[in-house]
Amino acid sequence: MMMVGLWISACAHVETRLPVPDVDRLHREAATQENLAFKRYTSMLTRLDRVSAIILAKNADICAKTRLDIGVRTHTLKSYPKHLREAAGRQLGATKTASILRANPQTAFLPADILLNEERPAISDGDKVFQKYLQDGASSVFVRRGDEIIEVPITPRAVCDYRVSLKFSGAVNAYATGKSIIVTTSMMDFTDTDEELALVVGHELAHNTMGHVRKIIQNTILSGFATRTTRPFEAEADYVGLYYMARAGYEIEGVEMFWQRLGVVNPKSIFRAKTHPITPSRLLSIRLTAQEINHKREKGEDLVPNKLRQPK
Ligand SMILES: [Zn+2]
Structure with a gap:
């Protein structure tokens, strides 16, 4: 019904005398907005490059797929x-x-x-x-x-072979395709610190290195029920991703609070999430992973994620 209302009003005339901006000023304001938008975009790209370059380089020794970078x-x-x-x-x-x-x-x-x-x-x-x-x-x-x-x-030095790109979007989101990592402009805005951004990039890198995209497709084909099967993979990307972040030298202490902030702005995710674990669970699991990493550091052990014992 709303659509009909809009359609009719588009054909009718307004009743008030509207201001008419000067054309030169209009052009100048358009140029200002374009320049500011470009500045915002390039500063986000610089930041995303800086953080992801460190993560891709410092994890090259445990990434199965690498390329040379100059x-x-x-x-x-x-x-x-x-x-x-x-x-x-x-x-x-x-x-x-x-x-x-x-x-x-x-x-x-x-x-x-x-x-x-x-x-x-x-x-x-x-x-x-x-x-x-x-x-x-x-x-x-x-x-x-x-x-x-x-x-x-x-x-040239080896880096994990996954391209990282920035996408214009109002959705606070990031995703992995199996070959690349995409972070939205709204996610860039939402991540308060480079540590939070590293948490996001580490998570998406883990989706790629652990072959989640392929596994989810397989699970979907086998079970015919996509949504619940993705949850363990999301939890695994949080777990492995925190290792990637720590190995890159980022401070992991307190970074789990990202999930509290996200729960606050998106309360639905506190209680129910179809494809992902709920935000309180993600926060606490990341805190446990940080304890595990710190423990390994204290004992001088290699910072690699714990594997499940393979069945003989
Ligand atoms: Zn994910």
Whole structure:
């Protein structure tokens, strides 16, 4: 019925004299909002990159799937949401060709350098050809810097091979696809500290490394009842994810309070959750895991999740 009401009012006339903004001011305000939106997006991306890079690097020794990383983040116009691409071109010089957005200070790369592969054409973001080139033991790569081609020394290091990306969304959410990790802009806002963000990234990394996406599909096929079967996997991602976070050097003490804050803004999740454990259970389980990790640290044991005893 509401839809009908809106439809009718769209055809009718308003009764009051409405203000008419000046066109120039309208354009200026639009530019201001676009710039602020782009600034917000890029600062979130920088933060997400910083936290996830540490987690992906520090857990490479226990991730089954790794790739080589040379400490740069490349970008093209397509790296940005459609409505921010113009701003990305204007403010960061993004083009259709992959170039360096950010480089670790330890490297000799500069923003706007264009990575070239052995045959010297520009490579696109995440190109497998470039990975192959690194696996062959390259100790330097060529970049186009302005009009020059420069050889830059590199020290590739192994990182867990899962791409991390930021998604524009009003939902406080993060998810894993089996190959990548996606965190929403609202989740970035909700995570008060880098520790909380590390908790989220660690959880999603665990979904990927433990093969949960594949297992959930299998369970669904076998039981025909998806919702309840995902709960143990969520609990396992919390458990393994906290280890990933601790191994990356993040402070785990008190990070479980994230789940109290989430329960407060989403009270339904305190009592009932179809696909996930309830928030009080997640908080207490993470606290128990933190105790387990601290105990291992005190005894000088390896920080690896406890496995179930395998049946003989
Ligand atoms: Zn999950």
